[in-house]
Amino acid sequence: MSSFWSATVQTFLDTPPDTITGALAVAQIRHFRINETRQLRAWEASIAMLRAGLADLPEARAWQVLLEYPMLRLGRRPDTIILTDRAILVLEFKAGATQFTPADRRQVEDYAIDLHDFHAASRHHPILPILVAEHAPAADALLPMPIAGAMVCLVGGGQEIHHGEGGLAEWGNALRASPALWRVRAAPDILSATDPRQRLGRLPGLAPLPALHLDVSIRQIRSAAAAGWVNHVLAGEAPLAAALALSDGAIPFHLTRSLAHLRAWLQAKARGLRRAGLLASSGAKRLRAEGLGAELPHQDPAAVAHWFLDHFPDIRASNALETVATEFSCQGLELDYAGLCWGTDLIREPDRIPWRVRQFRGTAWQVPRGEEAIANQINTYRVLLTRARYETAIFVPPGHPADPTRSPATLDNIAAFLTTCGARELTPHAAAIIPEPEMLLL
Numbered sequence: 001m002s003s004f005w006s007a008t009v010q011t012f013l014d015t016p017p018d019t020i021t022g023a024l025a026v027a028q029i030r031h032f033r034i035n036e037t038r039q040l041r042a043w044e045a046s047i048a049m050l051r052a053g054l055a056d057l058p059e060a061r062a063w064q065v066l067l068e069y070p071m072l073r074l075g076r077r078p079d080t081i082i083l084t085d086r087a088i089l090v091l092e093f094k095a096g097a098t099q100f101t102p103a104d105r106r107q108v109e110d111y112a113i114d115l116h117d118f119h120a121a122s123r124h125h126p127i128l129p130i131l132v133a134e135h136a137p138a139a140d141a142l143l144p145m146p147i148a149g150a151m152v153c154l155v156g157g158g159q160e161i162h163h164g165e166g167g168l169a170e171w172g173n174a175l176r177a178s179p180a181l182w183r184v185r186a187a188p189d190i191l192s193a194t195d196p197r198q199r200l201g202r203l204p205g206l207a208p209l210p211a212l213h214l215d216v217s218i219r220q221i222r223s224a225a226a227a228g229w230v231n232h233v234l235a236g237e238a239p240l241a242a243a244l245a246l247s248d249g250a251i252p253f254h255l256t257r258s259l260a261h262l263r264a265w266l267q268a269k270a271r272g273l274r275r276a277g278l279l280a281s282s283g284a285k286r287l288r289a290e291g292l293g294a295e296l297p298h299q300d301p302a303a304v305a306h307w308f309l310d311h312f313p314d315i316r317a318s319n320a321l322e323t324v325a326t327e328f329s330c331q332g333l334e335l336d337y338a339g340l341c342w343g344t345d346l347i348r349e350p351d352r353i354p355w356r357v358r359q360f361r362g363t364a365w366q367v368p369r370g371e372e373a374i375a376n377q378i379n380t381y382r383v384l385l386t387r388a389r390y391e392t393a394i395f396v397p398p399g400h401p402a403d404p405t406r407s408p409a410t411l412d413n414i415a416a417f418l419t420t421c422g423a424r425e426l427t428p429h430a431a432a433i434i435p436e437p438e439m440l441l442l
Contacts, residue, residue, distance in 0.1 A: 003066035003081070004070075005027070007064070007065060008061065008062060008063065008065070009062070009065055012051070013051060013054065013055060020043075020067070024067060027068065041095065045093065045095035046080070046132070049093060049132055050065070050093075065082055066083070067079070067080055071111075076110075078090050079091055080092075087125060088115065088122055090108060090115060091131075092130070094132070095133075096133075097133040098133070100133065108131050111129065115127055153171065155171075155190065160379050161379050161383060163376065165197075166197060167197030168200055169198070169200070171200060172199075172200045175203055181205070182203075184203050186206065186208060187208070187209065223248055223250070225247070225251060227386060229241050229248070229251055229421070229422070230382060230386055234378050234385075236352075236353040236354050236355060238420045241421035244422070250424075251422050251423070251424070252390065253392050253393075253394065253418075253423045254394065254423060254425065255394050255419060255425060256393060256395055256425070257398050259291070259292075259395055262339045262393055262426070266321060266393070267321065269336070269390075269391070270319045270336075270337065273311075274336040274337065275335050275336045276319055276335060276336060276339065277337075278324045278325070278341060279324065279338050279341065279387060280295075280325075280384070281326065281377070281384065282328060283343065283359060283377060284345050286360065286403075289403065296323045298325075298329040304329055307323060307325060308333060327383045330384070331383050336388065336390050337388055337390055338388035338393070340385060341397075342397075344405065344411065345357070345365075346378070346380075346414075348410075348414050348416075349413070355378060359373075364404075365405060394423060397411055399411040399412075
């Protein structure tokens, strides 16, 4: 584990408190650029309480103490984690408090649950949430937390994009392995799905409940048919996609072969607080040749926050149309208008119904054979095609005849298929078109 400060209990007791507080302050500044006096006082109080509690426990000298442990991607930091020979203790200190509130209890219990769910090494050990306060009775801090409850899981099919993601089937595996007695209610369609990763499987106490099937899209607010159209497109079912587009009247998907037209359209749509942005698959490596190589760093929370929350003329904002967000940055998030830049990592081949998935290695495209890799790449485009609340414009590059990694014929096949499926030609907006940069030969 990586924390602001870590050592054995013996080292913790031997180290002067101000040395520990100083190390915590340095780590705080390095991570968050702040150093509040109140935080320093809270650390001093919690270190004092922890030393008092551990000093009289000889068996604890080999235990490990971790102070301020950041849970990556969750933005949370439990005050203290103690690794004992029997369990993991998650401690939350409330300096100056005389009693515990329900919110305090929920906070420390949430830390314990997060540690179980998001830290694989902790998953097989007992995890005990403990509240500690200066003036509260000790027994109160150790009152047992309730362990019964209900979980409501909103499941979106075809969202597995990472290696190892098991989809809904993993929920079934976890429930079958759990010693707890769960009563499970599920939408009927997830009990009989053809994709094994989307099938819950048989469970004791499982009963279908049709009311749990949410069949009205709340993301694509202008078309209830958008999600179904995307599913048909990615299944290679052009006639079904076209029929759905025809019945819908105005499917919210456009097609263009001009990046300048795409940018002008997005700029015109991003009025007021409306948000537009460029999206692309992380596997679409040859979009770099189109000037789309600046990728939003999805592991940088500050960069992602600027992209989704700020507005042009802040060049870090999605509306600036300078940085492309991949599936890893935008999954679970939304734009009002999306410009999807289609790469040659997912292509059409003559006389073949399924899409051909490719991975770029070195200087050439290769075809993966693993079923999971193929399914994840198709799901990548499912994620990207369903990020817009209003409309999505798809840019299929023209390619270059001298570059086999972005063959014009290959890209023409993609554009032709999307047109057959019902994607409408993007009409250049009245806004001024930004000219494409000309190649300078030296």
